[in-house]
Amino acid sequence: MMSTNSQASPNNIIYIDWQPGTVVEPPVYLDANVLVGAVISGHRLYRSCITLLGELLLNRSRILVSALSIQECLWAIVRLSYYDLNNRQPPNAHFTQVIYKRWCDRIFAAYGSRINAVNSMLNDWVSAGVQIEVVPGMDTFWSVSRMTPAYMRQLRLAPADAFHLALAQAHARTFITGDADFQSVTKQSYPGELIILHIVPS
Numbered sequence: 001m002m003s004t005n006s007q008a009s010p011n012n013i014i015y016i017d018w019q020p021g022t023v024v025e026p027p028v029y030l031d032a033n034v035l036v037g038a039v040i041s042g043h044r045l046y047r048s049c050i051t052l053l054g055e056l057l058l059n060r061s062r063i064l065v066s067a068l069s070i071q072e073c074l075w076a077i078v079r080l081s082y083y084d085l086n087n088r089q090p091p092n093a094h095f096t097q098v099i100y101k102r103w104c105d106r107i108f109a110a111y112g113s114r115i116n117a118v119n120s121m122l123n124d125w126v127s128a129g130v131q132i133e134v135v136p137g138m139d140t141f142w143s144v145s146r147m148t149p150a151y152m153r154q155l156r157l158a159p160a161d162a163f164h165l166a167l168a169q170a171h172a173r174t175f176i177t178g179d180a181d182f183q184s185v186t187k188q189s190y191p192g193e194l195i196i197l198h199i200v201p202s
Contacts, residue, residue, distance in 0.1 A: 032072035
């Protein structure tokens with residue numbers, strides 16, 4: 001089932017706003033915000049991420065993650081935990097390492113379980129028989145590292161986003177993300193086929 005909010009480009013890139021029941025073609029590469037959304041119960045994408053991941057697990061889809069996704073996910077969880085600890089909404093200002101170091105012990109004392117939940121969740125999936133693969137391997141590392149600066153320049157993506165896109169192109173059929181910035185990929189020249197599945201709040 002395709003979303004009515006799907007958009008295809010001349011370069012065989014399909015951008016879809018996800019809805020429950022959307023057919024997801026494996027293998028799927030998970031952006032960091034999908035992992036964050038699945039762990040933080042108060043996150044705006046929590047219900048969507050839990051539902052989507054449940055469908056992927058039920059279908060035993062091959063799931064791809066990267067060290068970058070894990071690092072970004074952990075930093076986002078720590079940042080959100082800091083603001084939860086202080087009972088305020090995250091502002092647009094950057095959460096810095098200085099703030100993190102000052103608040104680290106209190107953050108882990110209050111929210112250590114959610115920070116460790118990412119690893120536990122992935123381990124549970126593997127124990128349940130889900131195929132989890134960490135990318136890139138050395139077979140694609142050089143092509144991914146070569147394409148990342150090209151996507152930074154061509155698509156005006158930040159380095160991390162360009163790296164995620166290069167990883168998805170090299171390894172996946174579907175790239176699942178909560179970041180709407182990737183919609184711009186459909187308007188640019190892009191060498192390859194990819195489904196970008198955009199998670200929206202449900």
